[in-house]
Amino acid sequence: MTGEKPPLLSEARLREAIAALPGLPPLISGLLADLSHADDGLNFSVLAQRIAADQGLALRILRLANSSFYGLSGQVASIDDAIVILGLRSLHAMILNIAALRVITRPPCAGFAALEFWRHSIAVAVAARALAVVCRKNPDIAFTQGLLHDIGQLLLASCFPDEYRQALDDPSSERAVMRLDSERALLGVEHAQAGAMLAAQWGLPPELVAAIAQHHAPDSEAADLLHLADILAHALMDDDDAPIPRLSAPAWQRLALDETRLLPVLARIEHDFEETCKALLS
Numbered sequence: 001m002t003g004e005k006p007p008l009l010s011e012a013r014l015r016e017a018i019a020a021l022p023g024l025p026p027l028i029s030g031l032l033a034d035l036s037h038a039d040d041g042l043n044f045s046v047l048a049q050r051i052a053a054d055q056g057l058a059l060r061i062l063r064l065a066n067s068s069f070y071g072l073s074g075q076v077a078s079i080d081d082a083i084v085i086l087g088l089r090s091l092h093a094m095i096l097n098i099a100a101l102r103v104i105t106r107p108p109c110a111g112f113a114a115l116e117f118w119r120h121s122i123a124v125a126v127a128a129r130a131l132a133v134v135c136r137k138n139p140d141i142a143f144t145q146g147l148l149h150d151i152g153q154l155l156l157a158s159c160f161p162d163e164y165r166q167a168l169d170d171p172s173s174e175r176a177v178m179r180l181d182s183e184r185a186l187l188g189v190e191h192a193q194a195g196a197m198l199a200a201q202w203g204l205p206p207e208l209v210a211a212i213a214q215h216h217a218p219d220s221e222a223a224d225l226l227h228l229a230d231i232l233a234h235a236l237m238d239d240d241d242a243p244i245p246r247l248s249a250p251a252w253q254r255l256a257l258d259e260t261r262l263l264p265v266l267a268r269i270e271h272d273f274e275e276t277c278k279a280l281l282s
Contacts, residue, residue, distance in 0.1 A: 007188025008163040017159040035092045048079040064279035089140030109161030111168040123233035130268045152195030224251040
């Protein structure tokens with residue numbers, strides 16, 4: 001007998017909670033389906049009309065297209081033009097982000113810093129996009145991965161507020177980057193696992209599911225770039241005395257980056273971060 005307490009959650013309870021979440025609104029699910037099959041041909045005018053039917057979605061898309069992130073501040077006046085500027089995969093990321101907010105509707109538990117959570121998610125998305133350009137990966141896929149990488153935190157904080165509050169109250173969990181051990185010890189599940197399960201439930205691509213699942217401990221190239229983007233976001237956006245996640249040596253080797261290629265990326269992330277926050281959070 002060790003006297004250890006059983007975990008507060010289980011994978012089975014987590015699966016039940018995900019299955020019980022409301023479905024995506026018909027307009028959102030239809031847009032995601034269309035964008036998932038964009039290679040088969042997509043009528044941009046029809047897509048723009050459908051987006052315009054959701055005023056909140058249309059406004060956010062126009063704000064992002066006019067942000068300095070895309071270098072066209074004040075020049076994009078129509079949804080049609082915004083679609084061209086953003087690209088279909090960035091548009092897909094935007095709609096997924098809004099879908100998450102509309103599906104996970106319960107308020108998160110006390111102690112969960114929602115604004116800090118979204119700002120960090122945006123910082124990782126911006127960092128992942130910038131790194132993808134340097135590493136010759138798809139920047140729009142990287143942006144989507146960054147935006148959704150911690151969605152499991154929001155899921156746990158909203159669906160299991162009492163249990164997740166205990167993980168937040170753990171003295172070793174003062175910072176988000178130290179929360180993983182508390183989640184494993186107290187809950188028996190952790191946010192990367194929860195986020196990957198939600199992404200799989202939504203039918204998202206296996207590469208995206210794997211990146212979310214492994215972003216703290218990458219075991220494949222699918223997660224390497226996201227792992228580094230998460231570390232850079234913590235380093236650039238957190239307080240000087242905040243702990244920074246440990247960089248995986250195998251991931252760094254697979255990315256084959258060096259200081260000369262990395263330094264310009266840091267400047268780009270800092271430049272784009274606040275403008276992107278304004279576009280997505282206002």
